[in-house]
Amino acid sequence: MSSKTTPAKRVERPLSPFMIGPYYRPQITSISSILIRITGLGLMAGVILAVWWLMAAAISDSYFAFANAVVTSWFGKLVFTGSLWAVWYHYLGGLRHLYYDAGHGLEIKTAEKLGWAMVIGSVVLTVLTLLIL
Incomplete structure (x- = not known):
């Protein structure tokens, strides 16, 4: 009996589940994870626009x-609407992760339903917020 062991055969696998396309079919769980990152970055656009508007108010009337013309234009409204959606999406994502951290919702079907709930819920909450405001 030999004391030498044969090395395990290395299987070439992708390094990240975010390689959607050639290696993974898109799933709501991976898409929701990617959207969390994108909306986190997108929130910065709304914050920068709001801070610029406040700074302009402190600098001069003409500035x-x-x-104010930029903020109240279609572009400003688009940025703030997108930021509002991102806030709701992040909020629902946080609730989902609290649920996960408690050990619930980890089954594949439940995780998929929660992913869709985040997408649909964030759109509904955004529309309701715009209608109320």
């Missing part, structure tokens, strides 16, 4: 008039 504030320019900043």
Whole structure:
């Protein structure tokens, strides 16, 4: 009997589940994870626009008039609407992770339903918020 062991055969696998396309078919769980990251970055656009608007108010009347024109334009409204959706999406994602951390919802079917609930819920909450405000 030989004391030498044969090395395990190395299987070439992708390094990340975010390699959707050639290695993985898109799933709501991976898409929701990617959207959390994208919306986190997207929130910064709304924050930067709001801070710029406030800074303009402190600098001068003419500069504030320019900043206010941008903020109240279609572009500003688009940025703030997108940021509002991102806030709701992040909020629901946080609730989902609290649920996961408690050891619930980890079954594949439940995780998929929670992913869809985040997408649909964030859109519904965004529309309701816009209607109320």
